[in-house]
């Protein structure tokens with residue numbers, strides 16, 4: 001980390017403004033009477049990793065789940081406002097949430113492979129979405145997804161073994177393979193490394209960096225260092241409000257809001 | 270700004286701050302003593318400066334060790350990160366200022382054995398300006414006063430100008446009387462050392478600004494005219 005010299009600062013090009021993949025405008029979320037998300041507007045650029053950070057309970061997971069309508073499955077949850085994917089309202093009448101989740105995939109905090117073989121875990125999505133005509137095509141999709149998830153070398157000889165028999169880090173990479181097997185455009189990850197050790201975490205972070213070439217990635221993380229390492233944009237949430245959003249590099253060296261400052265430097269707010 | 274949730278982190282930052290404050294105080298004293306040694310032609314005082322500079326070297330190493338440890342343990346962010354990065358740079362800058370003061374003291378020993386020249390007064394005047402600049406930048410650091418830091422930064426041009434005029438003056442003397450060359454070059458070395466201390470001082474001013482504001486200070490610092498040697502020779 002060095003201080004920018006003035007002349008470098010002038011010529012330093014901000015990461016080119018990637019195309020916006022998703023946009024959220026004035027989103028509110030209520031669990032019954034609990035107002036969990038308060039009028040949040042944020043842009044999710046394409047081919048970029050966007051990190052959501054903030055203290056526990058500030059609404060990161062809730063907001064992330066709005067982006068692929070996972071909150072639809074929670075009975076007392078009400079979402080208002082507007083969220084668009086490539087300009088299209090994802091809460092629109094003609095949107096099928098199942099199709100939407102193939103385009104906006106999700107990886108959860110705890111690795112949650114299905115109690116099936118490694119192969120079937122990855123083939124699950126492509127099968128229900130009818131992405132493969134033949135077994136050979138399906139094999140190819142499975143291999144490609146496992147390769148992209150940096151797991152192929154480790155499991156190619158035991159595709160019939162149960163996914164639940166893998167190590168924690170391997171299980172999480174299997175879940176990533178499962179999520180990308182349906183060729184999504186956006187990948188949502190909710191604290192994907194919180195159950196993993198250092199090495200497995202480093203492997204996932206490496207993978208996230210590679211995934212950025214093809215997808216728009218949104219990651220919720222409680223590790224500030226992880227957000228600083230993997231993301232280009234960072235959004236700081238506090239008590240259901242989006243306090244600050246910007247270039248990750250600036251956010252971690254010179255945040256503008258006092259609340260962000262206190263949180264990322266570990267001070268009492 | 271509130272305290273850290275991990276209170277040991279605050280203690281570590283305070284320890285680093287205290288060491289830098291000690292380094293600053295010592296660098297000021299070394300420069301002031303070196304100038305006094307030149308002015309009073311006092312080789313004993315000059316010798317003291319040379320000895321005391323070792324303490325500054327040791328403190329720099331301590332700041333390095335502590336800072337690296339804190340970075341590894343706490344993974345600092347935002348203003349804490351800026352403070353620590355600046356701590357490393359400021360301590361190494363102060364260490365270099367100490368070296369330059371030591372160098373001035375060494376030249377002072379030589380001058381105390383040479384014949385008295387009234388040029389020493391100009392050197393001492395330039396030295397006083399440099400010392401004032403150093404004192405003020407250290408004040409700016411401890412009080413996080415960016416206005417003061419910027420003022421110091423802008424004023425360095427005066428030291429550059431003093432250096433340039435002294436350079437011309439000494440050169441003229443040397444041309445008039447070749448027996449002055451040995452002594453004159455010692456004076457020029459001292460002036461050059463002071464000019465370098467001035468530059469280091471502006472570097473500290475930039476770091477103070479960076480710590481507080483989170484962005485680098487601009488690039489429009491007034492600089493002295495470059496020395497034009499032609500014109501001196503006819």
Ligand SMILES: Nc1ncnc2c1ncn2[C@@H]1O[C@H](COP(=O)(O)OP(=O)(O)O)[C@@H](O)[C@H]1O
Nearest residue numbers: 031034036055056057058059060061062063074
């Ligand atoms: N399924 C749920 N039912 C009711 N309240 C919920 C539910 N999930 C989250 N909440 C509430 O919404 C708020 C935000 O929670 P969450 O989105 O999980 O925060 P984070 O992911 O930042 O820790 C909290 O007050 C939490 O108690």
Ligand SMILES: [Mg+2]
Nearest residue numbers: 060061062220
């Ligand atoms: Mg959560």
